[in-house]
Amino acid sequence: MGGGVRVEKDSARVAAIGDIDELNCHIGLVISESPSQDIGELLLTIQHDLFNLGSELVMDDRSLIKAERIEWLEQNLDRLNEDLPPLLEFILPGGGKAASQCHLARAMCRRAERSIVKLAREMEVGDQLKAYINRLSDLLFVLCRVLSREAGEDEVYWKSERLAKMTK
Numbered sequence: 509m510g511g512g513v514r515v516e517k518d519s520a521r522v523a524a525i526g527d528i529d530e531l532n533c534h535i536g537l538v539i540s541e542s543p544s545q546d547i548g549e550l551l552l553t554i555q556h557d558l559f560n561l562g563s564e565l566v567m568d569d570r571s572l573i574k575a576e577r578i579e580w581l582e583q584n585l586d587r588l589n590e591d592l593p594p595l596l597e598f599i600l601p602g603g604g605k606a607a608s609q610c611h612l613a614r615a616m617c618r619r620a621e622r623s624i625v626k627l628a629r630e631m632e633v634g635d636q637l638k639a640y641i642n643r644l645s646d647l648l649f650v651l652c653r654v655l656s657r658e659a660g661e662d663e664v665y666w667k668s669e670r671l672a673k674m675t676k
Contacts, residue, residue, distance in 0.1 A: 520627040521565060527620035528562040528641075534613035541606035543655055550584060551651075554644065564637055565627070573636045581643045588650045592657070597665040603656025610655055614648035621645060 515521055532555050539551050560572040601611035621641045627633055656663055 520623065520630055524620065524623040524627045525562050525565050527616070527623045528558055528565065531613060531616045531620050532558045532562075534609065534616050538606055538609045538613055538651075538655070541609055541655075543606055544658060547651065547654065547658075554647075557640065561637055561640060564634065565624075571634050571636065573634060573640045575636055578636060578639050578643055581640065581647050585643065585647045585650055588647070588654050592650065592653050595653075599653070600664040600666055601652075602661075602664045603652065604659030604661040606659060607652045607655040607661065610648055610652040614645055614652060617641060617645040617648055 535551050535555055535558070539548055539555075542548075543551070557573070557577055564570055564572045601615075602608055603611075621638075624633055624638055624641055628638065653663065
């Protein structure tokens, strides 16, 4: 780790760093599906943020994720959500290749968040870092919906037999 500190390969810290790296790779897959320039640039900026986030986990004496980055995520979340229809049902992963890749990135983001929460029990983890990864998963969900629409695909809604029986 940073400063020459040695840690075990299966430590919570290494796991969290690995999950962030894997998330960054999944986002690279979404970018490779050639989304619009706006979304491509957004995702590329997120990749840089994730690299900073991973660096912050390595060098625990630095705070690289600032409040402005979370505000930026929220502004983009609001902007992208504006044109989407209200969500009335749960959405199943799918909606085209780029949207499906983005669903994988969203799920990986949730795993990375769990790893960071676990790590925070062992060492200090910045609040901004935790907030960033939490808000990023919400943004990725909205991006799944946007990418599905860009591809001309319909969203697939979950149909619960149990809920259907309850509403009859």
